[in-house]
Amino acid sequence: MDKTARTTLRIGDWEVDTVSGLATRGEERIQLEHRALALLLCLAGQPGEVIGIDALLARGWPDVIVSPDSVYQAITSLRRQLGDDSRQPRYIATVPRLGYRLIAKVAVVPGVGEPADAGEAPVLMERAAASMPDADPTPRPRAFRSKPAGLLVIALLGVSGVAAYQLGGRADADAPVPSAPSRLQTLAVLPFLDLTDAMNEEPFADGMTEELIVRLSKVPGLRVSAPTAAFQFKDKQVPVPEIARSLGVSYLLDGSVRKSERTLRVSVRLLRADDGFVVWSDTYDRPHEDKLAMQDEIAGEVTSVLARLAPPPVEARKH
Known part of the structure; x- marks a missing residue:
C-alpha cells in the first residue's frame, strides 16, 4: 500500500489522520470537518511560513467563490477544536492583512517498524491535502474557478x-x-x-x-x-x-x-x-x-x- 494514502501527522500535541480527519491527544478525540482538515494540512505543508487567504481559499473551497470570511470562520472553528487561543496562539498565529501560519511543531508519525523521517512531512502533507475530494461534489461552471495564479501575476506586475x-x-x-x-x-x-x-x-x-x-x-x-x-x-x-x-x-x-x-x-x-x-x-x-x-x-x-x-x-x- 502507498504510504502516502494514509499518513498520521503530529501537530503540536495532536496526532492527525490526514485521510479521516480524526485527531487524537491522549484519550481525547476530535473529528475535524473536511474543510478544516484541508486548511490545517495546507498550513502544515509549510510550517512557520505565512499562508495567504487566497491560497487557503483555493485549498478549502476549490471551484467555488466564497468570501474571506469563510476562511476566518473555518480557522476560528479549527482553533476551538485544537484548544488554541488567537491572543496567545500555540498552533495557528494570525498575521494581520497577510494570512496565517502554523507555529506548532510538525512531524510524520512513523508506522510500526518504520523510521521517522521529519524531512518527508511537507511532501506527505501536501499530497494528502491535494488528494482530498471536494466536500461538495456538485460540478461547478468554469467561470467560478478561483484564479490564484492570475492574482499572483497582478501582484508581481504591481511591485515590478x-x-x-x-x-x-x-x-x-x-x-x-x-x-x-x-x-x-x-x-x-x-x-x-x-x-x-x-x-x-x-x-x-x-x-x-x-x-x-x-x-x-x-x-x-x-x-x-x-x-x-x-x-x-x-x-x-x-x-x-x-x-x-x-x-x-x-x-x-x-x-x-x-x-x-x-x-x-x-x-x-x-x-x-x-x-x-x-x-x-x-x-x-x-x-x-x-x-x-x-x-x-x-x-x-x-x-x-x-x-x-x-x-x-x-x-x-x-x-
Missing part, C-alpha cells in the same frame, strides 16, 4: 518597479518616484506588522507607524489620518478598500518588520485605496543598534519620497 537596497544603503533623494494616477492627497498609515520569528519587535513596529504619521502630517498638501483611527485596524483582517472608506482616505501606507541576526528589515508599501494596487514600495535594511535613530532615518526617507507625490501647496498652485 521595486528597487533593491543593499544592507545599510540609503534612498537616493534624486531617484525618480513612480507617479500615482492622481496626486497623493489623503493618506492613512496602518500599523506595521511584526514578522520577526520571535514576534518581539511590536514596540518598534508601532513606533515606526507613529513616526511616519508625525512626519507625513507635516507634508504640505497631504492630509494624514490620526493614529487612533488607523490603530483600530491593528490585528484585523479587513480589505484595503473597506479600510480606506472607513478612514476617508485615497491611499494607505503599510509595512512590516523582519529580523535576521543583527539586521532589521523594514518594508514599506503605498497602496491605492480603490483597487489595492501597489503604487510604490521599498525595503530598508539597517543594523539592529539604535532603534530610535533607525525609525527617524527611515521615516525621513519615506517622507521625502511621498512628499513628491503630494499635491503642491495652495499658494504654489495660484502662481
Whole structure:
C-alpha cells in the first residue's frame, strides 16, 4: 500500500489522520470537518511560513467563490477544536492583512517498524491535502474557478518597479518616484506588522507607524489620518478598500518588520485605496543598534519620497 494514502501527522500535541480527519491527544478525540482538515494540512505543508487567504481559499473551497470570511470562520472553528487561543496562539498565529501560519511543531508519525523521517512531512502533507475530494461534489461552471495564479501575476506586475537596497544603503533623494494616477492627497498609515520569528519587535513596529504619521502630517498638501483611527485596524483582517472608506482616505501606507541576526528589515508599501494596487514600495535594511535613530532615518526617507507625490501647496498652485 502507498504510504502516502494514509499518513498520521503530529501537530503540536495532536496526532492527525490526514485521510479521516480524526485527531487524537491522549484519550481525547476530535473529528475535524473536511474543510478544516484541508486548511490545517495546507498550513502544515509549510510550517512557520505565512499562508495567504487566497491560497487557503483555493485549498478549502476549490471551484467555488466564497468570501474571506469563510476562511476566518473555518480557522476560528479549527482553533476551538485544537484548544488554541488567537491572543496567545500555540498552533495557528494570525498575521494581520497577510494570512496565517502554523507555529506548532510538525512531524510524520512513523508506522510500526518504520523510521521517522521529519524531512518527508511537507511532501506527505501536501499530497494528502491535494488528494482530498471536494466536500461538495456538485460540478461547478468554469467561470467560478478561483484564479490564484492570475492574482499572483497582478501582484508581481504591481511591485515590478521595486528597487533593491543593499544592507545599510540609503534612498537616493534624486531617484525618480513612480507617479500615482492622481496626486497623493489623503493618506492613512496602518500599523506595521511584526514578522520577526520571535514576534518581539511590536514596540518598534508601532513606533515606526507613529513616526511616519508625525512626519507625513507635516507634508504640505497631504492630509494624514490620526493614529487612533488607523490603530483600530491593528490585528484585523479587513480589505484595503473597506479600510480606506472607513478612514476617508485615497491611499494607505503599510509595512512590516523582519529580523535576521543583527539586521532589521523594514518594508514599506503605498497602496491605492480603490483597487489595492501597489503604487510604490521599498525595503530598508539597517543594523539592529539604535532603534530610535533607525525609525527617524527611515521615516525621513519615506517622507521625502511621498512628499513628491503630494499635491503642491495652495499658494504654489495660484502662481
